[in-house]
Every structure is written in C-alpha cells, then in structure tokens.
Amino acid sequence: MNLSSALRYLDQHTNLEATAGRAEGLSLERMSRLVDVLGDPQRAYPVIHITGTNGKGSVARMVSALLVAQGLSVGTYTSPHLEAINERLAWDGEPIDDDSLAEAIAGIAAVEELSGVVPSYFEILTAAAFRWFAEVAVDVAVVEVGMLGRYDATNVADATVAVLTTIGHDHTDGAPGWRHAVAAEKAGIVKPGLTDVLVLGEADDELRSTFTDAGAAATWVRDEDFGVAADRVAVGGRLVDLRTPEARHDEVFVPVHGSHQSDNAAVAVATVEAFLGRPQVDEVVTEAFGGLTLPGRFEVVGRHPTVIVDSAHNPEGAAATATTLAEDITLPGSVLLVVGLLSRRDPEAVLVGLGAADAGLVVVCSPASPRALSTREVAAAAERLGAVVEVVPDPVEALRRALAVATEDDLVLVTGSLYVAGPVRVALREMEVST
Template sequence: MTAVASARPPRRARHRRKLAPTNQLPTHLATYAEATLWLQEHYNLEQHLGGSAAEPPSLQRMHALMGMLGNPQREIPAIHVTGTNGKGSTSRMLVGLIAATGLDVGSYTSPHIDTVNDRIMIANQAIDDVSFTQALSEIAEVEPWVIEATGERPSYFEVMCAAAYNWFAASAVDVNVIEVGMGGKWDATNVIDAEVAVITNIGPDHMEIIGPTLTDVAEEKSGIISAQSHVINGETSEQLAEIIAGKQHRDIWHRHQHFDVLENRLAVGGRLVDFVTPFGRHEEVFLPVNGAYQAQNAATAVAAAEAFFGRQLDTAVISEAFHQLELPARFEIVQREPMIIIDGAHNPAAASVVAETLFEDFATNEPPVLVIGANKPRDPLEFFNALRGPQFSRVIATAADWPRAIPADELGQTLKNSGAQVEVSPTVPEAIDQAIQLAGDGGTILVAGSLYVASEARSQLLGTSR
C-alpha cells in the first residue's frame, strides 16, 4: 500500500494552451451578478432530468474545455466519490479528515444547498463571490474556442466542474475531493485518474438515464475507477461488488471484508462509533450528526483517507475532524421549538433511513408533521411510503421553485390516495409556516423530498440563500 499524499506543491504556473484566433469574442465577467447570469445561460441538466430530450453521453466538450485550460485537473491528486446515497456526506467527512492532517483540500459537489458558490469549496468552506467570479471568468475566456472545437456550448455542470478544477490548481490545494454529479463513467467530473475511487453504494436512482438495471448502474458508477485507483467499495451485493472489482485497479477494499462499523451507539448530540480498516481499529469516535447510517458513511470516509495516505490515521485526528463536521440538509435540526428537521432525501432508500432515525431515535408522544415536495420523474408515493408517511399526524404537500417540481396540488392528490391526512400549500415558505402552526412549540416537523425543498426551507429558517 503506497501513500499518494505528498508535500504541498508550489503555486501552479499557468500552462493554458495557446489559442488560435476565433470569430467569437471571449466574455469578460466583471461582477458576481454577471458571472451568475452568464452561468444560467448554459443548459442545466439538473432542471431537465426525466425529460424527453436526452443527448448521448459524451465527455468531448469537457475534454476540450480542460485542454484549453491546460488540463489543471491532472496536477493535484484526487479522491473521486460516487454512489446512490451518502456521497455528499462522505465527501464532506473526507475533506475534514484530510484537512485535519494539515493539508489544504479542495472539493467539488452538487447540487448546491444555499448558494452556487457551495459547489466549489476549500476546507468545506465555499469560495467567496470575488473568487467565484474570477473562477467563472477564466472559463468564459476560453469558451469560444470550445464552441469552435466541438460545435456546442459547455453545459452548466461542465462549466462549474471545469471552474473548480482550474481554481483548485491555481490555489495550489494539496488534494481534491470530487463528488460525481450523476453516475460516473460519463459524468463531467470524470476527466481525472483518481488515486482513490469511492463507491458508497448502488441503488435504483436515475434509472431512466443510467439504468435500467442495477447492473447498469454499477457499470456506470464503476466508470470512475482507473488502473491507478485504490477502490473503496461500500456496496455489499456480491453481484454488484464483482462488477466493481472487475475494473482494472491498484487495490480494492470492500465493506464488511476490509472496513466496517463495529459499534454504533446513540449518544447525546450524535453517535459514538467504533471502526475497523485494514490498518486497525478506531474506538469511541464521536459523530456530531444524526442517523445510524452516517456511521457507515464515516467508515467509508476513514477507509478512503487511510487508503490515500497509505497508513492508519491517528484516532485523535479522526475525532478532531469529525468534531467540526457539519452536514447541511442531512437530518439537520435547524430549530428546537418546534423541532424542525431538514433532510434532502429524495429516493426511497434515503427516505427509509430518515424514517428510521425520526421514528426511533427521535420518537415522541405526538406524531410529527411532514412537509414534502418532490421532483419529476420520481414516484412520490414510493418515497412517501418509504418515509412511513401514514405515521405523520399531518402531511403538507408543497413544491419548490424548480422546473422539475411536481405541482403541490398534484402531489397532494397523489398522497391522499395513500390514506394520509394531506393538506396542500403551494410554496415551501407557506408550507413551513403552516407546519409550525400545526405542530405547536412542542411538536416536530420533518421537511424532506428534495434538496431543492431543503434549500428553500433552510433559506427561510436560517437565512442562508441569496
């Protein structure tokens, strides 16, 4: 097992390809407002998932864009994270673990919870508006040549991903933690040969794009593995694990076989957990987050960090990293009277573990109130049943301000067919206000169904969005 982390590199000298003249003038972005408006002009797949117009998968534009920038993504060792659920939490944990050793860590994630800046972070802190504007401006400057080379404009996600890779290289971070947007093989992030490739799990999500079977999903997600990758596999299905292991790799660790959670106990304010990896045990590590399932994400993150360094991390370092852990919109308690919990769960598997945490770890005499929104093309009733919908005292169907949101009245009618007591509130802020009135000071409210609903709820209750 060879360590891949190294001493801090010098600040990168720019090696951008010398570009021939083009008929299109480069765009100069001078302000944050100009940068965000320019970004919104690009096609955003996140707004159109499940639609009829789907282009064939290709990394042509992304490779062209990165080539114009001098391929900055190749200059920094990377950990690439994919999986149906838990990849966002695992990525944030990984950043904290590596940062606790004294290294600077860049991370790219999607979608954003509060502001678009959140997609590009250093040490789990979003870059500021000035930095964001500069990062996008450098992409805007080379975009005409990408269009000339490929005949197409880069997408929203490609622009953001390229901006992140370019910014991290210019900032001379030591390590990149890169979260896949969707799938793996054809995801725009997949222009790196990651030293560590993490697959948290394989489940039935986005099947219309990366399915239709779990075997297809496993093939797609394992596309992030390269010959130099140490694979951390969290999927326990033997059939799917064989697909992952079948990709050419440097080394591979499997959950239950090489790394695992040994003890997972409820504690005040979180969990008390014991882990094991091929390097040894870590005992009584406190996780300041809710949900037994987060211990599995933490075990995956610890295994990935130790694979990256090629050695065991000191348990004190792990404890220090997790002491500062924050997971926005992951069973996040944002208010106490009434207790309001926000979770971005949006598929049945995620709904199931949220329900387990709510009804077992946070059980109360009075049933909670649910505020729920959902996006097309998902089946909201399947999600609702996994969330134990009929156990809520009242259900408020709502819709985020998002193109794929299922209209609140349509969602409400669907959920009424389940036998639940359902009310309809057209917007998330109105739904939150209504839920607070119904719950009273001593009640509990869960907000779930999509990250976009979670984002709007956090904006109202915490003032986080702009």
C-alpha cells in the same frame, strides 16, 4: 466579471440539473476539450472521486474534514448547492468567496470559444473548480460526481482513490437490470492503471464483480475490509467504533444523526487511509469528526416544535430518514411532513419510506426547480396511503402551515429535495424558531 455577470453567463448554458428528461448522446468530449485548453488543471493534484446514489455528499464532506485535520490543503467540489452556488467549490472546508468564484467562471468564459464547444452549466462549474484548485495549489481534490459516473463531467479527472457509496433507485427508469446498469455506469470512475484503491460502500453481493472487475489496483469492501464495528445513539449524533484494513478507531463521536451516517463515516475513514497509505491517528479522526456539520442532512434547525430539514429524495433515502427518526429522536408528539419532490421520482414509494401514512399531516409543496413534480401527483399519492394532506405550493409557506398546526411536542420534517430544504433553511433563520 463580477458574480452577477458570471451567473448570467452560466445561465446562458444548458443546465441539466434544472431540466427534466433523459440526457442523450453521453460523452466526455466537450469536457475534455474544455479542460484541454485550460492545460488540464485536474492533473495538477491527486483526486479522490466519489460517486453513489445516496451519501456521496456526506462522504465528500467527511473525507475533506479528515484530510484538513491531517494538515493538507484540500479542494472540495460538490453538487448541487443547498443555498448558494459558492458551496460547490470549497478550500479547506470554506466555500469560495464571490470574487474568486466570479474570476473562476470568467476564466472558463475566456476560453469557451477557443475550445470549440459550448459547455453545459455543470461543465463550466466543474472546469472552474479544477482550475481554481490548481491555482490555489491544493494537495488533494475531493470531487463528488454530479450524476452518472463514467460520463459525468468530473470524470475527466483520474481518481487516485475512487469511492462508491451506495446504489439506489435514482436517475433511472427502473427497467429490469437497472441496478447492474447503474453500477456499471458508476464503476466508470475507476481508471485501470491509475486508481490505486476503490473503496466500495455498496453491500450488494450481486453487484460485487462489477466493481472488482473495474480495474482498481485494490478494492476495499465495506463489512469485509472496513466497516462499523459498533454504533450507538448518542446525544447529538452517534458514537461509533470504526475499523479499516490496518486500524481500529473506537468511540468516535460523529455529530450527525442516522446509522447510515455511521456507514458513511466508515467509508470516509477508509478512503483517507487508502489515500494516505497508512492508518490515521485516533486524535486526528476525533478532531475531524468533532467539527463536522452536514447542512440539510437530517439537520435539527428548530425546537418546540422540533424542526428537521433533510434532503432525502428517493425511496432509499426516505427509508433511512424514517429509521433515523425512530432510532435517534425521542418524540412525544406527532410527525408533520413538509414534502416536495422532483420529477422522475416515485412519490408513493418515497412517501411510504417516510412513513407518511402515520404522519399527523402531510403538507405538499413544490421544490424551487423547473423539475418539480406536480403537487397534485404527490398529494394524490399521500391520499392513497391514507394521510391527511394539504397542498401549499411554496416551500416556506408550507413550513409556516405545518408550524401553525404543530404543538410544542410535535416534529416537523421538511424533506424531499435540496430545492425544498434550501429555501426553508434560509427562511428559518429569519423566523422566530428556537434552536
């Protein structure tokens, strides 16, 4: 297979990321049979398994950077991608090349019939990642859960260190008791007798026992066993003091915006120290974070006007984005929002979190996904909040409209979904927007 034929093969399989509705009959049976015929490549290396509602992608990139700075060979599996599918599989921070990706997918196609199951799009990519990591002989794999936890395809791997970032309102119907239900599902990545440490970033005391009872040999809790001792806004990011059970790392520059990213940095440092079984050297932490980039996470991609691309997609993420705007950005003008949301989101809650009522303009667009929430519904929610609203369905054209209205002192925030952020990032590279 070349990459085109590999992607055609992928597209012939059910892609739950691209379909709305609930997943029924949750099971790891298909995924278990698929990796079984591959020889269980996910057991060829230790795994750091990361779940959570918000922050897991950022933590995965931070953990990978810290491990690479230690001199380890690191495979990283994340989802979904921002611009190109290659982003999902990385080796030492570099996305897999086209030929290697095609070969990895072809390896799964070759055994699909032998496995006796028809895997999903995500299961194929997950198996391809596990197989590729084994072939290149990584020292450790950093694996981000796609959705769920216990029944996520990635959970055929056994976590040496399991990580939970946060619990929030995403992929849930919001029925009474939803936070405990989500917590129980995500705690399923802990494997009793196999998971050495659970690094718990969720601060809700009411959910604590769900995680401490999951069966890890030890549980490290944020703000108790590790955390952020000090957090200051700096030019281009944050300057933080981080503490772990056995160390303290002071004045670490994290070149990304938002106090929530400082918390993510604390989770990442604790995770790596749990995996290594020892504190990290300050110079290594400084080196790792010094080169850190988080595409699509409150990413400043233009100036005059300032243009920020952010993938906040639920109320908690939206509120974190608004807080980051207030704390990290000096803004003489107005905020103009370009927003597109996926289905099963509460548009009014997300828009409230973003502060849409105070925006100079809200341009509503449609994410490049079959799961896009109708622009009519999002626009109606913005109008109920008293915002000035325009509807421009195409995300790139919505960006152009916001730029046409904005002055040099204004800020254009593109947000709501990775499926909005991705096309806009591509377009901005082709547009005359100063950075």
